[in-house]
């Protein structure tokens with residue numbers, strides 16, 4: 219049995235827990251405080267509101283612990299707001315530099331709300347390196363504008379109004395997806411992420 223922590227401060231953590239429960243050999247655990255991280259083999263940071271999750275992460279002292287574990291090689295997957303929280307650099311499509319709190323674990327630059335407002339949300343199929351075709355829900359999603367070593371972009375979409383933009387990236391033990399695989403039930407994403415545990 220592998221224990222997969224799902225950061226449960228805000229956002230759609232329940233959907234991640236549910237899909238992980240359906241994968242054999244996985245025990246999902248909700249992570250609300252430092253103690254909940256004890257013994258986890260991997261961690262998922264869900265979508266939601268990256269500013270809110272960031273504030274809660276730092277006010278509970280979870281940020282330092284997560285960074286420490288990531289640096290020791292704990293596999294971490296961030297989806298949507300979770301991808302923003304992993305990024306070294308964040309801007310917003312409308313307001314520019316956000317100066318918001320992030321864990322700065324991945325060498326990626328993301329642009330929040332790059333596809334527009336809530337009404338501009340959509341579902342699209344993406345080819346993600348090492349995973350294959352993935353159907354993802356893009357809900358006020360960010361885009362990955364650039365990545366520098368050791369991070370690299372592993373999936374792009376070609377959007378009618380903004381053109382080609384990164385939507386998946388990998389850096390050693392970390393995976394960032396700017397969409398929601400939990401909403402479209404994409405178990406393949408989780409199976410690939412879980413393979414990081416044995417790396």
Ligand code: GLN
Nearest residue numbers: 265266267268298299358
């Ligand atoms: N727009 C949100 C943010 O910037 C992310 C949305 C999501 O996680 N679905 O934090």
